Amino acid sequence: MSEAAAHSLEHHEPETSTGIPNKKVLMWAFLGSDCMFFGTLISTHLIYRKISATVGSNYLDIRNVFDIELTSFSTFILLASSLFMALAVSAIHKGNLTSTRWMLLGTIVFGAIFLACQVYEFTHFVHMPGNELTLSSYRGEPHVFGSTFYVLTGTHGTHVAIGVFWLLGWLVYSFTGKMSVADALDVECCGLYWHFVDIVWIIIFPVVYLMEYAF
Amino acid sequence: MSGHSEDPIAEESKRFFTFFNLSMFLVAITGIEIVIIYVQTFDGSYIIGILFTTSVLKFIGVIWWFMHLKWDKILNTILFLMGLVIAVFTFFAVIYMGDTHPVIDQFEVTALTDEWKSDKQYAKGDFVKIGDSYFQASQEHTSSEKFGQNKKLWTKVKGIPHQFSWKITQADTVEIHSEKPENPFFLQFFPEDEELVEGTQISLLAQSATTDDFRIKVRSEAFWTEN
Numbered sequence: 001m002s003e004a005a006a007h008s009l010e011h012h013e014p015e016t017s018t019g020i021p022n023k024k025v026l027m028w029a030f031l032g033s034d035c036m037f038f039g040t041l042i043s044t045h046l047i048y049r050k051i052s053a054t055v056g057s058n059y060l061d062i063r064n065v066f067d068i069e070l071t072s073f074s075t076f077i078l079l080a081s082s083l084f085m086a087l088a089v090s091a092i093h094k095g096n097l098t099s100t101r102w103m104l105l106g107t108i109v110f111g112a113i114f115l116a117c118q119v120y121e122f123t124h125f126v127h128m129p130g131n132e133l134t135l136s137s138y139r140g141e142p143h144v145f146g147s148t149f150y151v152l153t154g155t156h157g158t159h160v161a162i163g164v165f166w167l168l169g170w171l172v173y174s175f176t177g178k179m180s181v182a183d184a185l186d187v188e189c190c191g192l193y194w195h196f197v198d199i200v201w202i203i204i205f206p207v208v209y210l211m212e213y214a215f
Numbered sequence: 216m217s218g219h220s221e222d223p224i225a226e227e228s229k230r231f232f233t234f235f236n237l238s239m240f241l242v243a244i245t246g247i248e249i250v251i252i253y254v255q256t257f258d259g260s261y262i263i264g265i266l267f268t269t270s271v272l273k274f275i276g277v278i279w280w281f282m283h284l285k286w287d288k289i290l291n292t293i294l295f296l297m298g299l300v301i302a303v304f305t306f307f308a309v310i311y312m313g314d315t316h317p318v319i320d321q322f323e324v325t326a327l328t329d330e331w332k333s334d335k336q337y338a339k340g341d342f343v344k345i346g347d348s349y350f351q352a353s354q355e356h357t358s359s360e361k362f363g364q365n366k367k368l369w370t371k372v373k374g375i376p377h378q379f380s381w382k383i384t385q386a387d388t389v390e391i392h393s394e395k396p397e398n399p400f401f402l403q404f405f406p407e408d409e410e411l412v413e414g415t416q417i418s419l420l421a422q423s424a425t426t427d428d429f430r431i432k433v434r435s436e437a438f439w440t441e442n
Contacts, residue, residue, distance in 0.1 A: 020288050028291045032298020039302030040309060047313030072249050076242060083238035086281045090227045090234070188283070195281045202273045206248060206266040213252040214262040 027189045031196045034159075038200050041155060042207060045148035052144050060138065060145060062212050064131045067121065074117035075205050078160075081110035082198040085167075089191040095181040097174060104171045107194065111164040118157045122150065149208065156204060159197045166190050237280050244269045317435040319442055321382040322391075324426045326375055327417065333360045342376040342417070343369070349376055374419030381431065383412040388434040398422045400429070409435070 088103030
């Protein structure tokens with residue numbers, strides 16, 4: 001890593017009164033607001049899980065529907081994608097374009113695998129013989145579980161999809177020859193978003209999935 | 216918020232190991248979570264406690280190292296924490312509002328003033344009134360023509376027997392107390408079946424009383440209802 005890279009690391013954004021680049025402040029403010037968004041979705045799911053615990057006269061045992069092995073696998077995949085993302089940010093800061101590309105590609109692939117698992121999971125749940133979980137019913141009887149579950153995990157999945165497209169944009173951009181260490185801040189903002197998606201799943205996985213197996 | 220060192224390239228290279236170690240830590244913790252669910256060794260409340268702790272640890276790990284808060288200025292941490300704190304409060308507020316409120320469907324207090332009668336079947340524990348006194352049957356029997364002939368089967372009680380009856384939807388704590396100090400009474404219990412709490416109890420009171428002389432307070436989680 002050359003002097004050029006070291007030099008480019010010294011590249012500074014325009015000075016701001018906070019001493020932090022405005023883009024970064026904006027991203028953190030956005031992530032803070034997104035916390036509130038997911039906070040309401042998670043609490044709504046938990047409340048309806050509690051007050052609508054039965055289907056007809058039977059307890060709603062959603063373990064008949066969940067495939068915990070698949071969800072555990074996709075959780076590990078998403079955690080691993082966060083490592084790739086952190087390394088991509090580190091690489092662009094060092095001006096190492098090749099490494100940045102590989103790490104971005106790794107993040108995209110792992111993000112896409114996570115999305116594929118979620119699409120498979122949703123399709124499987126909706127069409128599971130005898131245990132169909134749709135947006136408004138379970139086993140053909142009206143129930144709210146599907147609504148809160150699909151809206152919560154679907155919103156998270158949408159965030160992941162947006163992240164994948166954002167990263168894909170950076171990957172394509174890296175081949176135009178215009179990408180440099182001057183873009184490090186923008187890639188870092190993208191990384192913040194990706195890690196946020198990861199921490200939301202860190203909460204959703206135990207709260208929505210694992211807790212069903214606790215009792 | 217340690218800031219960057221003088222050699223940013225070396226600093227970034229050091230972070231590789233931090234990121235890798237953190238990633239292994241996250242995978243290990245998630246593995247522990249799944250194993251705990253599979254082995255089912257712990258009670259549900261312990262499992263929730265463990266899942267909560269491991270989730271917080273993973274959450275902190277990601278925001279502190281992966282999201283660079285450790286090396287960034289504190290304003291970023293404050294900005295994020297503002298949203299997070301509001302989210303946590305929103306979470307508890309929504310959970311609180313979603314709790315089921317208890318409903319007192321029925322509450323009655325009636326004095327047992329049945330006079331003793333001859334040739335009547337009495338069960339053990341039945342109360343009868345004779346003059347100004349109250350008696351309780353010590354065993355099941357059919358009464359004779361005169362009370363005196365069965366006197367050994369009855370025990371005189373101190374006070375006036377009253378029957379308390381209640382029907383409550385959703386309660387984990389029930390309290391009944393007298394509002395008249397000269398007629399003291401307090402009953403508290405924690406029903407096992409919280410969905411529908413229905414029952415009666417006979418208690419001896421110092422004076423004759425009606426439902427209006429008592430208050431019933433019922434709690435379900437955070438909510439109290441009384442009448």
